[in-house]
Amino acid sequence: MTIHRVSLNIDHRGLGSVHLNGHDLSNVVSGFEIDGHTGSTPAIMLHLRGGLAADLNAHVDLDSPTRQLLTLLGWTPPEVTP
Numbered sequence: 001m002t003i004h005r006v007s008l009n010i011d012h013r014g015l016g017s018v019h020l021n022g023h024d025l026s027n028v029v030s031g032f033e034i035d036g037h038t039g040s041t042p043a044i045m046l047h048l049r050g051g052l053a054a055d056l057n058a059h060v061d062l063d064s065p066t067r068q069l070l071t072l073l074g075w076t077p078p079e080v081t082p
Helices: 064-072
Strands: 006-010 016-020 029-035 043-048
Touching (some): 043 064
Antiparallel strands (some): 029 043
């Protein structure tokens, strides 16, 4: 699993910022969970704003912040054929 640089700056009211590899994701992240154990690299689960459940065939287009986040996490966008 790829290790990424995550910076959290959260105040006592739960307000702050989330940066992944130097990119500000504060406007797309609604929450996070950190799981850490002695002797291992911590894991963080980022929860994105919004939600949807569906089971269908569809054309999927990602907004720029989501595409950027997924790319930073190692996703390779599929090649687009005209």
